[in-house]
Structures are given as C-alpha cells and as structure tokens.
Amino acid sequence: MKKLLLIFILTGLINAGYAQAGRDTIKLADPTIFYENHVYYLYGTGNPDGFGVYTSDDMQHWKLHDKPALLKGSSYGRQGFWAPQVFKHHSSYYMAYTADEHIAIASSDSPLGPFVQHIHHPVSEPGKQIDPFIFRDTDGKFYLYHVRLGRGNRIYVARLKDDLSDIDSTTLTECIHAEQGWENTASSDWPVSEGPTVTKIGGLYYLFYSANDFRNIDYAVGYATATSPYGPWTKYTGNPILSRKNTGQNGSGHGDVFATANGAWYYVFHTHSSSSIVGKRKTAVVKLSISGKNPAVISVISGTFRYLETGP
Template sequence: MSIRFCLIVLLLVNCAVVAQQPADDILLADPTIFEEDGIFYLYGTKEDAAIPGAGFLVYTSTDLEYWSGPAGATDGYAFKKGAGFGTKGFWAPQVFKHKERYYMAYTANEQIAIATADSPLGPFTNSGTALAASVKQIDPFVFFDGGKAYLYHVRLQEGNRIFVAELTEDLSAIKTETLNECLHATTGWENTQNTDWPVSEGPTVFKKGTTYYLMYSANDFRNPDYAVGYATATHPLGPWTKYKGNPIISENTTQQPGIGHGDLFTDQNGMLRYVLHMHNSKNQVGPRKTGSVQLRFKDGILELVPDSFKQIKL
C-alpha cells in the first residue's frame, strides 16, 4: 500500500468524522449558565477544534431554546488566553456577580484563578496569578452564605477529592485554617472501573431551607458511567452525607453516555435545571456536547425529572 494511498484514506476518514458533527452542536464540556435580566449566558470548556484560540467562549439565549454565539467580547471569548493567568488547560469556569462586578472562577494549568469584568461577555482579566495552593487544584465553585464566600474545588491528592475553604473578603485567597475535605469517591457507582485514582469533581452547591446541597460528578469523564450525585450538610463546611440513592443523573436515567459535570440554574419558568456535558456518541468521547436536565424536589429528595434531557444547540 502506497504512502499516498494511506494519506488519502486518512484524509477521507477525518473528513467523515468532521461531517458527522452537526454544525449547530454547541461543543462545551463542564458547562455553566449565568442569567441576568432575562439573558442566559453559557460558558464551558472549549471542545470545538474548529474555533481558533483558547479560553472560555460564551453563548447567549433568551429562551434556552435558541442560542447564538460565540458572543464574547474578544473573538467570541469572554476570557481569552493572554488576558490573565494560564497558558493551557482552560477548564470548568463559573461566572457570578458580586458587588456590581462580574467574576469568573476558572481552571488553567491545573490551578484556580479568578478574573473580573464589566460585562458577562467579558473581557474577563486578572493580574496573571492563581490562588496560592500546595497541590494541583481544579473545578472551582464560589458560594456565598451568611456574609461569607466559600470556594468548593477539587484537589488532586490520592484521587480527585472535593474540598471547601472560606475565601478572604476580596476573593484573592483561601483561609487555610478553614480548608476541609467534603468528600471523595468511595462507593461503587463512583468508581465503576476500580481505578487507583478515584474521581469526584465538578462541585455545585446550593441551599434549600436549612440544608446545603453539594452536587458532584464521579468516575473519569471518559468513562460512560460518568454520573452525578449529591450530598447534604447543615453547614457550608460540612460534614457532608451522600444521598443513598445516587447517582441521580446517569446514562441509565438519560440514555446519554458520560453525562455530568455541570451547574444548577433556574429557567425562565422558575424550574430547576442542571446544565451538563455528555459524550459525543456511544462510541466516541469527544468533542463533548452540551445539554441540560430538569430537577425537582419530591418528598424532600432531589431527583431528575424523567425524559427532561435536552441538547443545547445553536
């Protein structure tokens, strides 16, 4: 077989793969949705190789059905590489508003940084430094409660483990004396391949009544058994108790492989939804696609609304 023939075959295979990807798919992993004044802003880990550059793209919608973008201030990016900390591995952003400024907590170079902007579209910038840490840390989620800010995040030590610490008032550092482990993967659904590096990641925290809920994903993201469960506590620092009915979002409940790692938001009708990613197909992990499911409380239990999965498309 000639080299030329091999190259032609390879080119045709690559073209076929590209052709199979619908043009209206939004390809974001680890997604999050921020809403303000009736506009929903969607951010995440970029999976679309056809879009040049690195950083965090943003898409917008007013009805959660029709999306446009990328709409970020810098070439479609809300935060683009070069605007602050990070040279690679731009993962898992969270956007929130605090004291009339917009903040983006994100991962780069397997560390956590926080950038600010005057608009949800960016440009988000920072001084080029990450939060000080003695280990690699990823997947930030900032939660405000009782006048304090808490950073939930994943530390890479003996697996991916979820930790929490109180942040300083200016959100520039954690108070190390408050650092505490929330949970790590110990149960069967959390490590279906019995790996030596169990994974729990992607924390999202909210409060209902006097109870705190920590939603998280478990298993390696490449595993089709990637799924979402939750734990509860009576204080932001824990201790946390895992729900015995976990996982609540999985391939079994959505028919979507590798589904998880997202964020909670409220839709225009006041319903709880969880934006997340899933594998590109049953046989292909990436580029990962973006979707959402509806959640509800039933008899005090957080659960998935059956048949509520929707893929997010342009």
C-alpha cells in the first residue's frame, strides 16, 4: 500500500513539474505549417477574431507569439476565421483563409504578419466557399483549390490571376466529391470532402483531402492523383491513408503536407479533443513515406504520430 502511495505521489510530482515547464498541447484545427530560413510557422483555426501564429526551430518546441498574424478589422471578415494557408511570392507573404464562409487573400512583409488587405474583399465568385489552398505550379501559375457548398462539400480548383487578386472564373473546375464508403460512413445526405492540399511529385499532382463531417469519429484523409492541376483525379485505392485506425484518435484530418529542413515529408492535422469530446481540437503531426513513382505511394509511417506542444 505504501509503495502504491509513493507511486501516486511521484506521478503527481512528475506531472506537476511537466505542467510547470509549460508543455501544453496546441489546440488548433485545420492547421498548416510554412517553413523558411530554419523556422517553422504554424497557423490554424482557433481564434474567433483572426489567426495566431506559433514558431519553432525544431518542430518540437513551439512558441505562441503575442501579436496575431491576422486580426479582424485588418482584412476581410467578421467571423468564422477558418483554415488559413501561408505562402511566399516574390518578397511578400500571403495568407489565404476563410471568413464569413468566403475566401480572402491578405498579404504581409513577414510570415508573422500582420496580414492585411488595403481593400477588404473576398474572392468574387458567388456562393459559400471555404478551405482555400493556393498551389504554385512549376511553370509559375497559381491555382486556388477550395471547397464549395452545394450538394455537399465539394472540392474545386480555379486559376488565380497573376496579381493574386482574384480567380479566373472561366477556369473553375470541380475536382472531387465524397462518393466512396469511407468518405461518408454516416450515409449523410450532405457528403463532405474538404481541406484540400496539393503538391507535385515528378509529373503528377497529388490532392490530399479529408472526408466525413469533422465531428464524425471517422473523419479521415485520402489522396488522389492527376496529370493536370484541373484533373481528372484518380483516388488512391488504399484510401484513407490517415484515420483513427492508425492515429488512435477520433476525428483525424484536415491538415497540410509540408517538408522539413532535411527534406522529410510530414502531414500536420487535427484530432478530436478526446474520445468523447470534439473540441477544442488538438494539433498533431505524422511523418509520411513516399515510395515508387508514376504514381508514388504515400503512407503514414507507423509510430510517428505525436501532438505539437508549446514550451521549452
């Protein structure tokens, strides 16, 4: 009995010391990571008035900056600040994001922000649009992948104008929608495919996406390939590649693919808060394996799942 009591005391002291050290799990949904000059910048959904930014030089220890990267009033939107993505073009940084269930693009001279619009406006196409991801092709052309709300959440693409101010609506093309069993385990009348991320390996385009409602424990990630940024897209037969079956956590999905300083590939995403509670969703990462070619087979490396944490 004394031995058991001692174990409890020691466990409590260890946990207390851990808490005092400031190691807390980051709680951002729809996360994305931008890397430049030996620094990783993490953004995501979690602030009702915009987007904060965390930084790390090793992907192990993260710091939340005092000032937000984008604050309501400095750019388009009043509420529903969701799913940001940051990229660099020439000497400026851009953030594509959702607000008021529309998509906007703000700019800054630093990845820390502040990201602003001199004229507050969304992408001009009508209808509700969320989850932007801007992909720059090897020929320098930019494409906006995003979700449109109609007969479910469906992923579309359109060319961006050269000044990144808006899309060329004549190029708007549907990419994929949820139609396979794993993509709609609840048999919902509103099937969901969302959270697009696109990369190019060799001559092929890889579109990563999440399926099912984010509140569903079966929220998961798959990918599709194409020889053109417009498609047609062929879904990988081994989908989903990321789900609660290989993370052990409900609601695993909606993230971003990125490469580290040494060229390793990772996927950052969110999970439910616990086995019984959805929010606040927690931010996690897994390492990816890329094998073969035309197309490459992409999979999650077993044992690499971990949550991102703040602190020393």
